[in-house]
Amino acid sequence: MGVRGWITAAAGALALTAGLVAAGPQASAAGLTQVTGFGTNPGNLSMYAYVPDSLPADAPLVVALHGCTQSANDYYAHSGWPTFADRYGFAVVFPQTSSANNANNCFNWFQPGDSARDRGEALSVRQMVDAAVSRYGSDPGRVYVTGLSAGGGMTANLLAAYPDVFAGGAVDSGLPASCADSVTAAYTCMYSPPDRTPAQWGDLVRSAAPAGTTSWPRVAIWQGTADTTVRPANATELRDQWTDVWGIGQTPSRADALTGGTTRTVYDDPSGRPAVEVYSISGMAHGLAVDPGSGPEQCGTPGTYYLDTICSSYHTARFWGLDGDGGGEQPGTLPAPTGLAVTGTTATSATLSWNAVPGAASYTVLRGGTRVGTTASTRHTDTGLASGSTYRYTVTAVDAAGAAGPPSSAVVATTTGFTPTCHTASNYDHTVAGRAYAEGGRAYARGSGQPLGLWNTFTTHTLQQTSPGHYVIADSGCPA
Known part of the structure; x- marks a missing residue:
């Protein structure tokens, strides 16, 4: 055709x-x-x-x-x-x-x-x-x-x-x-x-x-x-x-x-x-x-x-911004910080450091694009994190007027430890929660790729997360 x-x-x-x-x-x-x-x-x-x-x-x-x-x-x-x-x-x-x-x-x-x-x-x-x-x-x-x-x-x-x-x-x-x-x-x-x-x-x-x-x-x-x-x-x-x-x-x-x-x-x-x-x-x-x-x-x-x-x-x-307000605040003119690095992690925290930017009054730390901290120093510890999990960070320099410049290059921090978890839900709910993915009308466990059957709200499975982002079928019993 x-x-x-x-x-x-x-x-x-x-x-x-x-x-x-x-x-x-x-x-x-x-x-x-x-x-x-x-x-x-x-x-x-x-x-x-x-x-x-x-x-x-x-x-x-x-x-x-x-x-x-x-x-x-x-x-x-x-x-x-x-x-x-x-x-x-x-x-x-x-x-x-x-x-x-x-x-x-x-x-x-x-x-x-x-x-x-x-x-x-x-x-x-x-x-x-x-x-x-x-x-x-x-x-x-x-x-x-x-x-x-x-x-x-x-x-x-x-x-x-x-x-x-x-x-x-x-x-x-x-x-x-x-x-x-x-x-x-x-x-x-x-x-x-x-x-x-x-x-x-x-x-x-x-x-x-x-x-x-x-x-x-x-x-x-x-x-x-x-x-x-x-x-x-x-x-x-x-x-x-x-x-x-x-x-x-x-x-x-x-x-x-x-x-x-x-x-x-x-x-x-x-x-x-x-x-x-x-x-x-x-x-x-x-x-x-x-x-x-x-x-x-x-x-x-x-x-x-x-x-x-x-x-x-x-x-x-x-x-x-067609109504004349420009669609929000204009970005600042300071350059992006350089040298962002992960200097340490625990099961619930990640510590970052970066190079100073001349003219910066403060720095904004972003986790996954969301602000999680503001500091005047070039070091920050992000707390309250999940164990055995991966997080993506960037930092921006903020001028005296409060305008942030572009973000730095991203770094990834992985916290220590991991506690397995179990989740019982429909295949649809598993995909919405990110524990599974749908392809061709069928669902598969994320990480292991194990087939779960039709992608719908009627078919139910128990999935065990054995490592960050990795799930396996545990219908016969979930030790976690």
Whole structure:
């Protein structure tokens, strides 16, 4: 079956690429204008743009990608992005695909020929960005991309392929970057995403980006807990992927409750700015979160796969700093400390030392990307650790104004001793807790790789952790 025609055969089964909403009219609403001649357009996409009146020079630019069988006009009319383009002063580009590319007008997020750097649809989007920067005088350092479902999958791939183009992104009900490279893999990603380690997910981004990339986009992840089209596990894998790319670990800096049953979990970079945010919406199915109304935090129009919960566009715009606050504190200018080393460990502590940085008023110690200490000296002991466990540390230098510079190179400390533990749970709960991993619909014990059977909530096993990260089946009795 040809790449362009696979969706017809999968209709009804692969909702991400087959039937998000009935196709709306072509982009022709007042304010939305088609732009032609924006480049060689190897991905055969159409470019539409919304540009507020009196747009200032060097304004930000947002690229918004629709879902399957949607159009640029559909996303323009429902998503709420024009509201904030008017309020905060930025242009919005709405790329549009067609049935010539994909039977149901889906962006081909699962095809490397369309989602890799300088290839196919991805290159067409890049050319739209260049055209918009030239036409509207947009700031090339403040370009952002967002997308729903298939558009969300493409968004993640664009962030990985073009970290030098996009300062931030928002993946709405979407997939991790490079999760799929075929139709078959797309099914797996949607319903049972591979349970890769954060480093493995991060490596997929690093391999897609230009060699030597050190600056990464800030990423917002939106996911409904009742989504049966793109399973909520995708949000976890996305979080693992982008926190690893940032080198900040998977321990949240903080969490808070928002409207619409939404929990926001924030992962700060070493300077204290949010680098990754995860928005989990309780009970929301597959779609884009909107909140119709005239309030300052409301936006959008409800419809099929536009779900009345919370205005995701408002919170995403604020996360990116489009409201004028810059998205948080600016990083300091001090260099990263050098010579970070582990000078000693016990069963519950790790002692670190590093070289002094001229001009530093203090130093922040981070364990797995989370602050665990501040000191004026070049030595710190981190306590309260688990025995026989491995921890990753970095250190930043903080100036007199309280601004932290970039993190040092990481070191790994392993505490002494180990106490075996036993855990009885379903295969699903074992994978969520990190004691097992899922592959091809089946679960396997992490470390030993012993097969546990079907990956579901009904099959139960007892696992014994015999060493850090290594589990074996102990159904007949767990001596620990």
